[in-house]
Amino acid sequence: MKKKLNYLMLLITIIFMVGCTDVEDASGAEEPTKPQEETTVNTDEEQAEESEPEEEKVNSKDEESTTAVAEESETDDEQFQGYDLIEVDGGDLSGHRESKVVVDIGFGDREYWAFTNEYGQLVRIIADEIILQDDNSEPVLSSGRYYSDEAKVPGVESDVLDEGHVIADSLGGVSNAYNITPQDSTLNRNGDVAYMERAIRDAGGATNFEAIITYPDTETQIPSSYQYTYTLMGNEIVDTYDNVNPDEVNESLGLTDSEPSKEPSNSTGSNSEGDVSSVDTNGNGKVTISEAKAAGFSMPITSDHWLYQYMDDRDGDGMVGE
Template sequence: MKKNTKKFSSLIAVIFAALLIGITILSNNTDSEHYSAGNSKDEITATDKGSADPSKKDTAEDDKETENSSKEEPSTDWTEDIFAGYTLIEVDGGDLSGHREPNVVVDIGFGDREYYAFTNEYGQLVKVIAKEIILQDDSTEPVTSSGRYYRDEAKVPGVESKNLDEGHVIADSLGGVSNAYNITPQNSTLNRHGDQAYMEKVIRDAGGCTDFVAIITYPNTTTQIPSHYSYTYTIKGNVIKDEFDNINPDEYNASLESNTSTSNSNSSSNTTAPAENSSSGSNTTTTVDSSNTSSNAGSTSTAGTVYWTPNGKSYHTTKDCSTLSRSKTILEGTLEESGKSDPCDRCH
């Protein structure tokens, strides 16, 4: 009985030893596999860093996309810098109040147009800009029979004068609204028939323009009546600059004609003085001695058509004379009908 027990114990010892050896071998194999897998991972990392770690790959791609996105998109909107120092406020396009807030910027474009008007610390309208001028479209926009968006314009101080209009900086036809941030008291003739009207026509005929900038100046800080306008805009790649004073162009041209005639008369008198004895009269001396060209032009004008303005002192031989370019009313007929005796110095 004791002998059998001894044999049974030996058998258990052998089995235990065998199990222990098996566990040791299995453990070594597992470590070997782990080592091999580690080498394999290192090799992938060395040959293809972009796909070794999926999480790192996603992060790298996200960073790359962010970088590309920042390059494609502009760093700031074009309006951000120009708004610096101003408070952006909203004013209804048809607001008839003539009051303006100081140091503000207002969108004065009808509908979705982005036209911006700026005031200074005195509430004077000093600048209006538009990246693109988009013409009025009466087929899709609520336009009145008179071509207006609104029934009236803002009553900016000064427009009560009979000689001043409620003048749009950007006209209705060009998509501008009628509140005080787009209206200035402007000479009626200038607004309706002068440089302001001519500029608006040029932009309409071109189908719009880009990079529009209006700079408005004043004689002092207390008035809302401008003294000067300066416009810059681009049409088909050509930069156009228009500058003019807030005055009646007809009266200005008439004064130019008067000054030119006076200067011409004085010059002729000084030139002809030595030849006085050879002439039969002072009038004849002035006409003949001024120059042969003037004499011939004068005889041609007498026989043909001449042009003049009601308040002008001179007559013109061509309707395209530069001194007539800003005149609202140009008359034509014979020299006798004009009642003028002085020829224009620029036409002759």
């Protein structure tokens, strides 16, 4: 009996020793995995920290973009305050204008803003940039226009008034009533307005454009005068024109019967000094192409001509009216 008891105790001791060894082995096998888990956690944290600056950069760019859009929107809101923004097709032939509205009269993606007053008169057009017509990429007719006809604003039915664009087709303007005014035909086709349009085309466009249109009363749609302000190649230009036939004005002032012996009509260059007061009809110290032509001078006027110093050579090539 005692011998059996000894065998039983020995068996229990062996089992106990084997069990302890397994536990220690298992514990030893698991131990190396702890640093690996810690390393993984640390790596994830470092990656998160590294990604934060990138996210901050993206968020910063988004915020800047949002701010720029907001500022632009605020600028438009300030300009358009008191006016209703409406859309009118560029080729709309109706001569009617709504009162106190603003309309984009730029062809395509251009932004040329036209404003009317409380009487439905077109009084102002502004554009940050005048972008020239591109007949290679835009649907331009053989006539050089975007549309075959212009809006029938009251007054254009006159034989001496054109359906005059405030911003011409060649400068990217459309043909609805918010860009058309009854304009003296001579002034529009051969006068200072035509010269202004050519100067802008020759310069490849203009910036900071503004046209102010004035009327003699609150009922007519026929302007009495125009004032254009724009920047060409860094120079600010201000042009003011009365909506009249410049040839008739000069004739009424007796300036169309100049004596050929004093200045041959076909002469474009002369060093002999002349009397500018006989050419400068409005007495502003400057001579326009219309005034020079009315006084009997032929174009162009070159830099060696005595009249050149009183004229505006906008492209700086030594010739005016070429």
